[in-house]
Amino acid sequence: MDSEKAASVYPGALRLITFHVEQVNEVVAGSLPIRWSSTSEERPMLIKKIVQESADVKSFYLQPLPQDKRPLWNFHAGQHLPIRLLTEDGAEVRRTYSLSGAPSGDGYYRISVKRHNLGLASRILHDEMSVGDVLEISRPSGDFFLPEAKTPGSSSEYSNCIDQERLETKSDQLVLLSSGIGITPLLSMLHAATSTEPGTSRNYKRIVWLHGARDGKHHPFQDEVQQVKTASTIVPVETHIRYSQPTEADDAQYDSIGRIDSALILSKLRTEDDVRNAHYYLCGPSSFMSEMEDNLNQLGVDPERIHFESF
Numbered sequence: 001m002d003s004e005k006a007a008s009v010y011p012g013a014l015r016l017i018t019f020h021v022e023q024v025n026e027v028v029a030g031s032l033p034i035r036w037s038s039t040s041e042e043r044p045m046l047i048k049k050i051v052q053e054s055a056d057v058k059s060f061y062l063q064p065l066p067q068d069k070r071p072l073w074n075f076h077a078g079q080h081l082p083i084r085l086l087t088e089d090g091a092e093v094r095r096t097y098s099l100s101g102a103p104s105g106d107g108y109y110r111i112s113v114k115r116h117n118l119g120l121a122s123r124i125l126h127d128e129m130s131v132g133d134v135l136e137i138s139r140p141s142g143d144f145f146l147p148e149a150k151t152p153g154s155s156s157e158y159s160n161c162i163d164q165e166r167l168e169t170k171s172d173q174l175v176l177l178s179s180g181i182g183i184t185p186l187l188s189m190l191h192a193a194t195s196t197e198p199g200t201s202r203n204y205k206r207i208v209w210l211h212g213a214r215d216g217k218h219h220p221f222q223d224e225v226q227q228v229k230t231a232s233t234i235v236p237v238e239t240h241i242r243y244s245q246p247t248e249a250d251d252a253q254y255d256s257i258g259r260i261d262s263a264l265i266l267s268k269l270r271t272e273d274d275v276r277n278a279h280y281y282l283c284g285p286s287s288f289m290s291e292m293e294d295n296l297n298q299l300g301v302d303p304e305r306i307h308f309e310s311f
């Protein structure tokens with residue numbers, strides 16, 4: 001049911017979805033989230049560096065153990081890393097975190113984790129893990145990625161998951177829409193789409209990134225995005241930062257106040273044709289995704305051009 005009808009039944013509802021249950025499976029305690037795919041292939045990783053990126057986000061730089069001489073598994077910008085942690089009493093916790101660095105990273109994976117006050121894994125990572133600790137990972141996975149943002153030599157490994165229909169061309173605009181910690185996979189995409197490394201993605205005529213955050217304290221990677229933007233020689237990058245609750249300390253860190261909406265998207269993409277012909281990559285909480293989907297629908301964007309990941 002669309003938003004208008006849904007709101008008439010449940011005030012404030014954006015969408016009403018009806019499910020027909022075909023099968024009920026018992027959920028084993030601690031088995032979240034569903035995108036953690038269990039493969040027999042795991043690999044211990046050493047935490048090499050931890051960086052506080054904002055009030056509640058820390059980045060963890062992960063490297064193979066010294067005795068593990070294999071190269072890192074390749075990944076596409078936008079994919080996530082399944083990790084396995086142990087609680088104090090030895091119980092296993094499995095979670096997935098988007099890789100936030102460039103796919104051509106210098107021999108490490110970077111994940112960036114928001115601390116949830118009552119969250120199990122994010123509190124272990126933030127409060128208990130230190131440089132030199134080890135956690136288990138599985139191969140990077142997920143189908144939310146830039147189609148040609150692949151590392152050199154990765155084609156055979158990924159040939160089965162690259163959707164050839166999704167090859168995007170140099171005449172298209174890439175639009176990144178994110179909110180909060182949804183910044184992580186899009187940051188990796190920004191690195192990939194502006195990379196000058198041979199064999200990496202250089203498809204777009206322009207990149208527009210609209211990001212929403214509460215305020216400056218909850219807005220990680222400000223400097224990194226600025227640096228990538230300034231250094232990009234192959235594609236112009238335009239960003240627009242919208243804070244919902246800026247503070248006096250936030251002076252020059254944001255461009256406007258409120259939430260990302262269709263008027264902002266239209267103003268940044270300039271013409272309705274440009275809006276319809278762009279490729280959209282969205283990441284954020286489910287309420288944000290739902291709002292963005294409505295905005296893009298209103299603007300007449302073909303759903304085929306909208307790719308999203310919800311945390």
Ligand SMILES: Cc1cc2nc3c(=O)[nH]c(=O)nc-3n(C[C@H](O)[C@H](O)[C@H](O)COP(=O)(O)OP(=O)(O)OC[C@H]3O[C@@H](n4cnc5c(N)ncnc54)[C@H](O)[C@@H]3O)c2cc1C
Nearest residue numbers: 080095096097098112113114116118119120121122184311
């Ligand atoms: C594909 C994918 C990519 C992701 N990438 C990222 C990323 O890059 N960065 C990132 O930070 N996260 C990411 N996530 C989310 C991440 O996997 C975890 O879900 C997140 O870190 C929360 O895990 P947790 O164990 O800390 O919280 P959980 O213990 O799983 O709790 C989930 C939520 O419930 C709340 N909660 C728990 N117990 C209670 C209670 N008793 N009362 C009220 N509330 C409660 C917690 O505060 C938390 O907000 C991603 C998820 C997916 C699926």
